Amino acid sequence: MTKYDPELDFPEAYKMCKPFMLTDDNLTSIRNSMTQEVIAGLGRDSHSRSSIPCLLSYVQHLPTGRERGRFLALEMWPTNCRIMLVKFSSEKDIYMSSKCVIVPHTITGSRGTVLFNFLADNIAIFVKEKKVEKENLPMGVAFSFALNKLALDVGILIAWTKGYGCLGALGKDVVQLLRNALSEHSDIAVDLVAIVNISAGSLMGLSWSQTNCRMGLTVGTGTNAAYVEQTDECQLFEGDDDLPLMIINSEWGNFGNNGHLDFIRTEFDKIADSQSSNPGLKYYDKCISTLYLGELVRLIVVRLMKMGVIFKEHNLDYMGIQWKMEMKSLMALDSDPPGVYDQAQLVMDKFRMRHCEQRDLAMLRFITQCVTDRSAKLVAAGVACLLNRMAFAHISIAVDGGIYRLYPRYQLVLNKYTNLLTNPMHKFDFVIAQDSPGVGAAIVAGLARNLNKFSVAYG
Template identity: 80%
Template sequence: MPYDPETDFPEAWKLCKPFMLTDDHLLSIRNSMTRELLNGLGRDTHDRSSIPCYLSYVQHLPTGRERGRFLALEMWPTNCRIMLVKFGSEKDIYMSSKCVIVPHTIAASRGTTLFNFLAQNIAVFVREKKVEKDNLPMGIAFAFALNKLSLDVGILVSWTKGYGAQGAVGKNVVQLLRNALDEYKDISINLNSIINIAAGSLMALSWSQTNCKMGLIIGTVTNAAYVEQSVECEMYEGDASVPLMIINTEWNNFGSNGHLDFIRTEFDKIVDAESNNPGKRYYEKCISTLYLGELVRLIIVRLMNMGVIFREHNLDYMGIQWKMEMKSIMAIDSDPPDVYVKAQEVMDKFRMRNCQERDLATLRFICQTVSTRSAKLVAAGVACLINRMNYANISIAVDGGIYRLYPRYQEVLNKHAAALINPDLKFEITIAQDSPGVGAAIVAGLASSLNFRHLSKS
């Protein structure tokens, strides 16, 4: 018979109960996000909003008829990717890429060191592809917070976990990379644009699905970009005759104004205090894969200290901060009902062998509870944006392993987003087959055209 958590492991149930969000909780969060979104769009309220709604200066969606060769750089918290993208016949994209792992010593050094490292790898890549003299348009898809002032001016607001390159915050990322590339006299690249990762996902899917109006990132970071009406963007001082503007919400900091205090648990507060940016990015710390494993680990450690789970084992490995990863949570929850083979395999890695079935069932319950809350919180944000745009039927491009690889997460997110949107609206979340770098390549092509160039501020 399946376990009843409330009866069979009441101590775990009590600790996890604050993670169990009700429909009323989600409705309140969706409505708070809507108000913060409007504040972010407003000129007088922008600076105090926890959802800043940065302008992307991308005001045209792809037509699917874009052609040519373009370069792109994807910058994620864990790695970077350099890409050569060729748009051939309709629906045909050729892509060649090189993944670059940024050593911690470089990611945490000076900004000049980081961008010199990237430039060196770009130079090697374009030489290998024999396009070093072609002056191809190049765009950056950027996973860190940016304040855009034009298509090719993106001011770095902050780094996230793993990065801390000094001297880069407050500066134009495009110019930093241009300066580094200038050292390579044998190569010619037209670095002309930068967008955030979510907007890149939106643009990439829009090339093949014209009803794509939102890009969603759920991974080590979380963010969303969506299509807004230009007249609603009070911070925009450009050509008002172009009706659309892709907005980079940077919703990861939602909650900094207190809107998530009523659902934040004691474990959320511990994770925040132990993070490299305490007091910030509350929404992201309840959602992203970077933090979910640590939340699960903290609950397990508490229960082990209480003597109610894994009694025959010690905390030698489970007691190590950040030791529990998202892939372990997904593995634990991948077993069929009443089977705990994968769960035990994960525990083996923590030197906790031959665990009791009840303990493994408790472990699965904890993982499901924490990951379900994450999916519900994303659903509230997705519903906020769908209702805001008010399109009858849209596609949403999602990037991030948790949605791609975790069926339970998909089910929870879709179910609760559907319950929170206006009943006349429809949506479909599509796993992005083309990476955000493809979207950055599209924007680079648009930026290089005369029709698009005049829309940017100089």
């Protein structure tokens, strides 16, 4: 078994990837900058200048685990939505029935009213299938797009992600748009009462079964975190100060817009940013999210191929295609045991690059690890920032996203550096959040139905 030393065996790749190898001091600096941006985001006078805006969720209760009842939920993702009927039973049992619906490009590229009519049509079909169309069950929405929350059931759409052209919905209340669409279905009764972002939904969902959950973390095609803040620190909140807690949607993907990441951004980050749908924005997100990791690896490989350093016998016909390298390929590239490159070769087969040299596959694995390790380290800096701020003795963190669930190396790096950057007095566990954004939205729907007495019983 050949063992490679990257610095000696492929020095060109090592030199190119060296800027991705963040030091402990780099990460400490980033964590501290994020802390300052969180404080600014919570401030009345500094909020507009912060790259971590810390948006209010208006969710001020956490589940007790004793909640009971039936609720509806809608999870809204960039490419699909999921409609759910959730029943909370005794002894922490959750019964859940759901239906996933792909949102066609003809809908995402159309007007906002078309999108929300599409969602309402599918909700109507679902509640009829489940025979709850007349029960006026409370419904919560877990929304993956940026919102400015003005109340528990008011969310002003700030921006869509890539692929959405429903410009008529920007600046409008998403809940009201969906209510208007549902009102066209006179044969159903659905009580749309709350909206949360995906990370807050993950937090609330896990909290029902693990009542020490205080953070929801999303690492997927985008990244975000929600956490529990003290209400009196939320200067923009004008509601009831008697409730001590407020779930904050950090929207930390914007971090770096004030220059705090300039010292670690590589030439490849700058190329990927310039080719994105939102150049000059969301630098933290673009260093972390799965949408960009594959592109960063591809850009490095293309540069090395043009230099004649890697895959010398192959052409750029497929590797030269923008956004061609996906996260599932990166995880496969790094899934072989040491010295074995079977899965790596299968990935390269898809790029019409067969019978690759073992050294080239080892170099590709090294590049992949450098790029994905940086992502995990940067997430760790953000998580540590929030853990140190909350200062709980021991919490659970609900993690949503396939990269954590399916990529063991990512788990190891994230855990290692979160421990390194967090005050040792503050213990934590990362917990994979299965189905929890929608479950969390259902719980918040119960909260919204009965604000003064959270435990509800609808049958």
